[in-house]
Amino acid sequence: MKTINVGLIGLGTVGGGVVRILQEHHDDFVRDQDIDLNLVAVASRGSAEAERLGLMDIFSTDGYDVVNHPDVDVVIELVGGVTHARDFVVAALEKGKSVVTANKALIAAYGRELMLLARDRGAEIAFEASVGGGIPIIGPLRHTLAGNRILSVVGIVNGTTNYMLTRMNDDALEYGAALAEAQAKGFAEADPTADVEGHDAAAKIAILATIAFNTDVSIEQVSTEGISSLSPIDLNYAREMGYAIKLLAIAKRTGEGIDIRVHPAMLPLEHPLSSVQGVFNAIYVVGDAVGETMFFGEGAGAGAAASSVLGDLIEVGRHLAYRESITQPIWDTENLPIKPILELETSYYLRLPVPDRSGVLAATAQVFAEQGVSIFSMVQRGAQDGTAELIYVTHAAKESAVRATLEGIEATGLLTGTPVLIRLEGAKS
Amino acid sequence: MKTINVGLIGLGTVGGGVVRILQEHHDDFVRDQDIDLNLVAVASRGSAEAERLGLMDIFSTDGYDVVNHPDVDVVIELVGGVTHARDFVVAALEKGKSVVTANKALIAAYGRELMLLARDRGAEIAFEASVGGGIPIIGPLRHTLAGNRILSVVGIVNGTTNYMLTRMNDDALEYGAALAEAQAKGFAEADPTADVEGHDAAAKIAILATIAFNTDVSIEQVSTEGISSLSPIDLNYAREMGYAIKLLAIAKRTGEGIDIRVHPAMLPLEHPLSSVQGVFNAIYVVGDAVGETMFFGEGAGAGAAASSVLGDLIEVGRHLAYRESITQPIWDTENLPIKPILELETSYYLRLPVPDRSGVLAATAQVFAEQGVSIFSMVQRGAQDGTAELIYVTHAAKESAVRATLEGIEATGLLTGTPVLIRLEGAKS
Numbered sequence: 025m026k027t028i029n030v031g032l033i034g035l036g037t038v039g040g041g042v043v044r045i046l047q048e049h050h051d052d053f054v055r056d057q058d059i060d061l062n063l064v065a066v067a068s069r070g071s072a073e074a075e076r077l078g079l080m081d082i083f084s085t086d087g088y089d090v091v092n093h094p095d096v097d098v099v100i101e102l103v104g105g106v107t108h109a110r111d112f113v114v115a116a117l118e119k120g121k122s123v124v125t126a127n128k129a130l131i132a133a134y135g136r137e138l139m140l141l142a143r144d145r146g147a148e149i150a151f152e153a154s155v156g157g158g159i160p161i162i163g164p165l166r167h168t169l170a171g172n173r174i175l176s177v178v179g180i181v182n183g184t185t186n187y188m189l190t191r192m193n194d195d196a197l198e199y200g201a202a203l204a205e206a207q208a209k210g211f212a213e214a215d216p217t218a219d220v221e222g223h224d225a226a227a228k229i230a231i232l233a234t235i236a237f238n239t240d241v242s243i244e245q246v247s248t249e250g251i252s253s254l255s256p257i258d259l260n261y262a263r264e265m266g267y268a269i270k271l272l273a274i275a276k277r278t279g280e281g282i283d284i285r286v287h288p289a290m291l292p293l294e295h296p297l298s299s300v301q302g303v304f305n306a307i308y309v310v311g312d313a314v315g316e317t318m319f320f321g322e323g324a325g326a327g328a329a330a331s332s333v334l335g336d337l338i339e340v341g342r343h344l345a346y347r348e349s350i351t352q353p354i355w356d357t358e359n360l361p362i363k364p365i366l367e368l369e370t371s372y373y374l375r376l377p378v379p380d381r382s383g384v385l386a387a388t389a390q391v392f393a394e395q396g397v398s399i400f401s402m403v404q405r406g407a408q409d410g411t412a413e414l415i416y417v418t419h420a421a422k423e424s425a426v427r428a429t430l431e432g433i434e435a436t437g438l439l440t441g442t443p444v445l446i447r448l449e450g451a452k453s
Numbered sequence: 454m455k456t457i458n459v460g461l462i463g464l465g466t467v468g469g470g471v472v473r474i475l476q477e478h479h480d481d482f483v484r485d486q487d488i489d490l491n492l493v494a495v496a497s498r499g500s501a502e503a504e505r506l507g508l509m510d511i512f513s514t515d516g517y518d519v520v521n522h523p524d525v526d527v528v529i530e531l532v533g534g535v536t537h538a539r540d541f542v543v544a545a546l547e548k549g550k551s552v553v554t555a556n557k558a559l560i561a562a563y564g565r566e567l568m569l570l571a572r573d574r575g576a577e578i579a580f581e582a583s584v585g586g587g588i589p590i591i592g593p594l595r596h597t598l599a600g601n602r603i604l605s606v607v608g609i610v611n612g613t614t615n616y617m618l619t620r621m622n623d624d625a626l627e628y629g630a631a632l633a634e635a636q637a638k639g640f641a642e643a644d645p646t647a648d649v650e651g652h653d654a655a656a657k658i659a660i661l662a663t664i665a666f667n668t669d670v671s672i673e674q675v676s677t678e679g680i681s682s683l684s685p686i687d688l689n690y691a692r693e694m695g696y697a698i699k700l701l702a703i704a705k706r707t708g709e710g711i712d713i714r715v716h717p718a719m720l721p722l723e724h725p726l727s728s729v730q731g732v733f734n735a736i737y738v739v740g741d742a743v744g745e746t747m748f749f750g751e752g753a754g755a756g757a758a759a760s761s762v763l764g765d766l767i768e769v770g771r772h773l774a775y776r777e778s779i780t781q782p783i784w785d786t787e788n789l790p791i792k793p794i795l796e797l798e799t800s801y802y803l804r805l806p807v808p809d810r811s812g813v814l815a816a817t818a819q820v821f822a823e824q825g826v827s828i829f830s831m832v833q834r835g836a837q838d839g840t841a842e843l844i845y846v847t848h849a850a851k852e853s854a855v856r857a858t859l860e861g862i863e864a865t866g867l868l869t870g871t872p873v874l875i876r877l878e879g880a881k882s
Contacts, residue, residue, distance in 0.1 A: 045600055045742055055787070056667050057599060152597055158743035160589070160597030167596075168581055168589035170486060171474055171763020238485050296749060299728050304745075313474055314587035314750060314760035316733075320725060321746035331743035334600020358484070 026345035027060040030337065031090035033112055034102030035068035035077075038126055038153075041330030042100060043077050049334075059341050065093040091115045098340055100333060101125040106133055113138060113149070120145040122344065124336040126153035126329050132227035132243045135234060148343060150336035155228045156181060156305050158328030159321040163335070165235045165309070172311030174236040176276040178449065181228040183303035183323040184212045184219035185251050185271040189288075190301050193263065196256040211303055211324075221250035222271065222286040229273035232307070233284050237277055239360040241284060247365035249287035258375060258444055261415050262290050265401075268298035272449055281361035283368065289449040290373055297450070368423040371400060371448035373415070376433060377441035380412035384438055388414060391432035397421040411440050417448075455774035456489040459766065460519035462541055463531030464497035464506075467555055467582075470759030471529060471766075472506050478763075488770050494522040520544045527769055529762060530554040535562050542567060542578070549574040551773065553765040555582035555758050561656035561672045564663060577772060579765035584657045585610060585734050587757030588750040592764070594664045594738070601740030603665040605705040607878065610657040612732035612752040613641045613648035614680050614700040618717075619730050622692065625685040640732055640753075650679035651700065651715040658702035661736070662713050666706055667787040670713060676794035678716035687804060687873055690844050691719050694830075697727035701878055710790035712797065718878040719802055726879075797852040800829060800877035802844070805862060806870035809841035813867055817843060820861040826850040840869050846877075 030046070032039060046063050054060055066074060067084045074083040084090065091099055091112055099116040101123055103109040109130050116123050117138065125131070131138070131151045142149045152162045156179070165174070180186050187209075188202040197205065203220065206212035218224045226246040233241040251271050262269045267290040276283040291298045296318045300306040305323025310316055322328040378384045385404060392399055398419045405413045418426065430443060459475070461468060475492050483489055495503060496513045503512040513519065520528055520541055528545040530552055532538040538559050545552050546567065554560065560567070560580045571578045581591045585608070594603070609615050616638075617631040626634065632649065635641035647653045655675040662670040680700050691698045696719040705712040720727045725747045729735040734752025739745055751757040807813045814833060821828055832844045847855065859872060 041742070049600070049602065052602065053599075158740075159746060160593035163597040164589035164593060167768055168592040168764040169760065170482075170767045171478070171760050173478065173481065296728070299725070311587075311760060313470070313756040313763070315754070315757055317588060317748070317750035319746070319748060322744045325744070327742040328744055331598065331600050331740060334742070335597040338599045339596055 025054060025058050025060060027062050028341040028345055029062050029064045029095045029097045030100065031065040031093055031096035031098070032063065032100045032102065033067045033087040033090050034104070035066060035073040036102060037326040038329040038333065039068065039102045040073055040077065041326035042102070042333050043079065045330055045334050053338060057338050057342060059338070059345050061337065061341060064095050065090040087112045088115065091119070091121070096121060097344055098122045098124060098337060100337065101127060102333070103127070104129070106130050110134055114141065117141045117145055117147050117149065120147050122148040122150070122340045124150045124333055124340060126151070126333055128154040128224070128227045128231060132230045135231065136240045148340050150340055151231070152336050153329045153332035155231050156307055156319065157321065157323040157325060158331040159305060159307065159319050159323065160332070160335070161232070161307050161319050162235055164319065165232070169309065169311055169314060172313045174277065175310045175312060176274070177229070177232045177236045177307060177309050178275075178297065179229065179232065179273045179305065179307035180270050180297055180300050181273050181305050181307065181323065182219055182225045182271060183305055184216065186300065186305070187211050187303045188220070189251065189254070189259065189269060189271065192254065192256045193259040193268070196260070198256060199252060199254060220252055222248040225271060225273040225286045229275050229284060229286060232273070233275035233282060236275065236309070237282060237360055238358040239282065241282060241362070245284065245362045247285040251288050253442070253444060254288055255444070258446065261375065262373065262446070265417065266293050267291060267448070268293055269446060270297060270300070272297070274449065277360070278363055280367060281363040283363045285365055285368070287447060289447050291450045295450040366422070366424040366427070369420050371420055372418045372426045373446040373448065374418070374430065375444040376414040376416070376439060377443065378412055378414055378438050379440055380406050380410050384412070385414060387436055387438060388433050391429050391436065392416070392418070395425045395429040395432065397425050397429050454483060454487050454489060456491050457770040457774055458491050458493045458524045458526045459529065460494040460522055460525035460527070461492065461529045461531065462496045462516040462519050463533065464495060464502040465531060466755040467758040467762065468497065468531045469502055469506065470755035471531070471762050472508065474759055474763050482767065486767050486771060488767070488774050490766065490770060493524050494519045516541045517544065520548070520550070525550060526773055527551045527553060527766060529766065530556060531762070532556070533558070535559050539563055543570065546570045546574055546576050546578065549576050551577040551579070551769045553579045553762055553769060555580070555762055557583040557653070557656045557660060561659045564660065565669045577769050579769055580660070581765050582758045582761035584660050585736055585748070586750065586752040586754060587760040588734055588736065588748050588752065589761070589764070590661070590736050590748050591664055593748065594661070598738065598740055598743060601742045603706065604739045604741060605703075606658070606661045606665045606736060606738050607704075607726065608658065608661065608702045608734070608736035609699050609726055609729050610702045610734050610736065610752060611648055611654045611700060612734055613645065614654075615729065615734070616640050616732045617649075618680065618683070618688065618698060618700065621683065621685045622688040622697070625689070627685060628681060628683060649681050651677040654700060654702040654715045658704050658713060658715060661702070662704035662711060665704065665738070666711060666789055668711065668789040670704075670711060670791070674713065674791045676714040676716075680717050682871070682873060683717055684873075687875065690804070691802070691875070694846065695722050696720060696877070697722055698875060699726060699729070701726070703878065706789070707792055709796060710792040712792045714794055714797070716876060718876050720879045724879040795851070795853040795856070798849050800849055801847045801855045802875040802877065803847070803859065804873040805843040805845070805868060806872065807841055807843055807867050808869055809835050809839050813841070814843060816865055816867060817862050820858050820865065821845070821847070823861065824854045824858040826854050826858050
């Protein structure tokens, strides 16, 4: 039985969860995994949590005391952000110490650089917790599914927005009310931008695409739209047509390159992702051999993230303890191009607020025809205030043509409000 | 880049799928995994498939030619059954050659013996494909979720019966008709016993329980009931009450030991397993840190199983190529007792065919009272032919008391047909 000395930077909720597992399950890991995981150094800004956890004898307010601690074999980085966190991780890897992190922003921005540095120094960097909280997804993609050519990865990877959409769908809450409720329940930050505008999901799909396709994808390359323009009306219309609306993070291998994007999408109700409710996450993976698979679980929370951190720690620890060579740092062996969003071909839902009078329908339909966008279905709903709504669902069409259609319709000056565009995902129509 | 020489015994549909992946993706594995997987020997009874795949130069009808081939590093066993398969696997491990197998019967019956032999000889035996086809579940349980104390594993692990139950539910097909359709579509064998009586599911849950709880569970210890007594009537009543009926394979860690069983169960419609349709499989895992997770995918088919075989082959191959020590052969580090099914406490659905006359309801209710089984709900449905059906749902009760109740009711001589008992799973009532 070998001992692995662990250093931890960051004692927030996840850090606390990691410490509690190391304390409660230490003997289980000795018995079942044949390694003694020994916490020898912790650091965080404040000492309150360290006191609560009885760690004051190994506590410091300086992360470098953990990185530079002579006995530390593995550094767990739970600081978050990309400035200090990056400095700590680079410093640890430079010393040949392996790193376990839950930091999606760091991996999405600097994953390649860190992987290469790790390989250079014969160290390892593991980040299962950076995507999908406790859901095993990086491990399965890198190992169990390694026999496949992965064709697509489509995920509900942001619990905040999925909770909001669930409430907007189930109880017709307006966007603002759903956000306020999510904030009240602690599911959304005071500044919810990263979640509701899709940036959090974009970082996660960049990481998943990189692992699934062995090609370097950075967050800037992900075409990203959030949910702030959605209203319960749209979820209601979608449901009537047999669809759920979810904020999807999508990455597909296509002939023209990687199609990667984050946006609200209509999904047939029978699709496995449609039934993912509330703060849960799920990642749907299609491989050429395995076919459809889906991984479901808690995408956030101290326990879930700590579970993935421990899984990585045990694997890295066993590699170190039993002199296993470092696993192949797959990052960009394939180097695929990114497909521009304007080249996307799918079906589209468009909701157009218009005046309730004759000729309007014909005028809008005319614009679709001009742009060669063929219509799958159209419904007109009258309102009391003399306005109406036209709900168009198109056949598969090019994003560029649909955007041109929308501009053409706006140019008619007929719109009485902001139109809504939602892309369809998962076939049907 | 290292070369791993692979031998394959068994060229059925899965074997053919494995060969095709090795041929089509050979260069991908070189690039992405840094190993050259080189098929040097194959064996099967007939040579037709070997000819189709252009393997005649390395073909033999004798599995031992593969096991004993001097260059073979890893043996893939796809023979099935527990006699020849066991001999081949033991012979390979004896020689210190690692083994990848999809053979659930073999692992459920001899897993412990084979694991210990492998450790003895510094070899590895991998069996991701033995449960859930292409669904990554053994890997996640052994690695990504290793930080958890696993509390329960509940799975829909038999595609044949899930297809039949889906058809019985969606189109009110009778059991016989559903079976005939499954056989016509190739989802069920000519002799369907292993599937419909739950033996296939029992082997799979024995393996999952062993991995999840680090305790040796053999198929004989799994209390097993099949679906042959079910009728669309029951699925219909269940749906009205907000439940789906699925053939569940259940393993739970309890204070009194491992609660492990396979039987048709009622599951609240909102439970993630309830929406698993047709031949798909899903495994629902609860861990103390991760909370709820679910793994979904194709449980059968050449591609799905081949995907898992390749995942194992790549991992074992990388261990060999890069001198990684063998992963801990966790099999029975914990040694937990099995909880007898009579000790089970849950809610029960009972459908009692009775004569449609006064006093019958009271007489049956009296028996519940005598056995101290308290009733959650009761519905009586009259039929045209003077008979009626009493549908009881109980509060949580001991299996022993419920069986005594059923015997007591049979003793009244009131039953006009065979009663149906279905256990509830996943809470509600």
